[in-house]
Amino acid sequence: MSNSATPRPIRKAVIPAAGLGTRFLPATKATPKEMLPVVDKPAIQYVVEEAAGAGLSDVLMITGRNKRALEDHFDRNYELESALTKKGDADRLARVQESSDLATMHYVRQGDPRGLGHAVLCAAPHVGNEAFAVLLGDDLIDPRDPLLARMVEVQQTYGGSVVALMEVDPEQIHLYGCAAVEATADGDVVKINGLVEKPATEDAPSNLAIIGRYVLDPAVFEVLRKTEPGRGGEIQLTDALQTLAADENVGGPVHGVVFKGRRYDTGDRGDYLKAIVRLAAERADLGPDFKTWLRGYVAEEM
């Protein structure tokens, strides 16, 4: 049984990065959107750092057409390293090496981008019969507000699957998967009774939106194999989670961790710009100068 009494430690993280990234065209014509820089690191590096920080050092990336840049970023670059060594630039050398030392990286291709659910299903042979985490590159979680580590802890306590939830303005719920929930003894944990993808405000069972972090029971793979394409002709992960939530016998219960920390949505152009401004302003090295400039700019423009 996958949801047995003794929890097995979670070791593997899956990062789907095979989407078309149409909202960022033309930047994403030849570059995966996960490689777009957030200040001076590609968005995907923050996500791999988060997985490694939660103790998940086996990372499987689901890639699509433009996978080269992703693979190269997490690999060594000896030419660059030797040039920086010759120059004696230890700081930049350390920054270049950082990404290749984070985790053991694996890659698998999703031939056709048939939806997030289908991307997760591509991880089945690598993951096998153990619970695993899924992290979406669009959601950047501030490293000062650890979410994944808490989700892993909740999965080890409750078994089954765990999704990350965040309260949103009811007017915005149509942009997200939405959860019908009941309280548990833990203040930040809810039991999920149902899930619906991108509901209209009047149909939404709550204002709790699913954000891009999941810890899943491997039973999800069998469910995904049987899940018909849903919204947009894509195989939706939310539909498979709804099947799990509707019948605990399939893969154990589904719980949600209600996240109250800082999250940046880098999949949307406007939010991406806000994320860069906020993160740059908070940086010790860039922040002071940048904020001085920003104050002047705002005073001039407004």
Ligand code: UTP
């Ligand atoms: P999105 O819904 O944001 O789609 O996918 P997208 O193609 O990346 O971006 P837009 O909307 O066209 O701009 C959510 C996550 O699921 C992955 C994406 O890479 C992203 O991390 N995904 C989506 C896949 O890996 N495969 C798919 O078939 C679809």
